[in-house]
Amino acid sequence: MTLKILVTGGAGYIGSHCCKLLAKQGYAPIVYDNLSTGHRGFVQWGKLVEGDIRDKARLEAVLAAEQPVAVMHFAALALVGESVCHPERYWSVNGAGTYALLEAMRKTDCNNLIFSSTCAIYGKPDKLPIDEGAPKVPINPYGASKLTAEMMMESFDRAHGLRSVRLRYFNAAGADPDCDVGEDHESETHLIPLILDVALGRRPEISVFGNDYPTPDGTAIRDYVHVLDIAEAHIAALDHLIAGGETIALNLGTGRGASVSEVVAAVESVTGCLINKVHVPRRPGDPHELWADPMLAEEKLKWRAQKPLEIAVEDAWRWHQMRFGKEVCKEGGGRRM
Known part of the structure; x- marks a missing residue:
């Protein structure tokens, strides 16, 4: 039986590349997206379920109906400058949205989560390269909202056994070599x-x-990381969780x-x-x-950019x-x- 993966934000830049690789690897991605920043045309590998990440009832219904073995969570706002001017949007989508997803997963016994996190949780590092043990002092609401989401995941694992792999990207770059998908942001900042x-x-x-x-x-x-390398890391993280691996946070960089x-x-x-x-x-x-410092990802997932x-x-x-x-x-x- 083909294993289903719910991909929140799967109509976006990184999520769509991951959906293509999931389908290539024999999984069945199901995209959950409100298309506020994603693109309907990017949903080419599995069906689209339209919905908001803050809608817990909708998420719970989709999870109960589809019964995916895991969730890949990309749905988020990700503009640093906007987060400073409108922090309420980031706490609502990235914070409350992640909480709604975790609650829906808990209630439907879906206990594997791969999270799209960010190096912005580290703020200004006191040494280089940045490893996972570096102080986490975000300097903007975007980074703070992602760090809060990670903390929620840690607590849901301790209390409910909801395991996660949190992948802290540095700078995603590149595009699908076949030109099926690529970067397409209404407000480009990369x-x-x-x-x-x-x-x-x-x-x-x-x-x-x-x-x-x-x-x-x-x-x-x-540190610029090809989006296909990031997608490969998500597959490795999925394999890690399906095999019973522990909750872990990993840097994705070169x-x-x-x-x-x-x-x-x-x-x-x-x-x-x-x-x-x-x-x-x-x-x-x-x-x-x-x-x-990407060595922990290599040790835990056998992944390297x-x-x-x-x-x-x-x-x-x-x-x-x-x-x-x-x-x-x-x-x-x-x-x-």
Whole structure:
């Protein structure tokens, strides 16, 4: 019998990639999404059940009817700046929504959960690389809401045996090489698609926030993980729980960082376009460097990120060109090299 997996937020960027891999691995994903930021067209591998993550009765009914062996929980709001201006939205969706899901799972005896968490729970780290034992002092409501969700999961495990694997992503990047799905955010904040917009002439320039950080080239450093590597980690986490594995929290990163200037250079190399950059002041609260120690994920799940930054850029570029269908480097800040 094909095992069902309920995927909350499965019509979004990372959730849809996971659904494709679940189907490829022989599982039956069922997407639960209100389509507020997800896309109906991204639901290609299993059926869509429309619903809000805060609707406990709806969740309970779906879980009782479908009887999935596990839930992958992606449904969340994820814009740091918005969370500062509108924290109530983040406590409602990420906090109360996760509580509603946990309660629905408890009442229907669904006891396996893989959670889409974030490195934002660590705040500004006091040492690098960041391991799972680092202090958790989030500096914005987004990170705080995700940390609170993790704490709820710990307590539900202790009280009710609801086991979870909490996967703390660093910077998801790239796209499905087949161009079935990719990044498609109404309000784009991720660096790579913003730079690709310049290459396509969709924007005149890329703003580089700070060029005076204590890093080799003065720009901020982040850890970019291909979205397909993240999807592979979810399958490994699912296998871990189905086999009776313990509740655990794991970093998903490559173990090295890339600076903003290095990402721009990678895009220039892949696209053949010179990217117009404008240096602007640092954003308040931005750490100069964030990258993961991913060794615990390798130990517990036998998972390691496989795809380098250049592959993430190549796949994202293919998706970007297919999505917008524009002639490259003709307008804006992208000029032929």
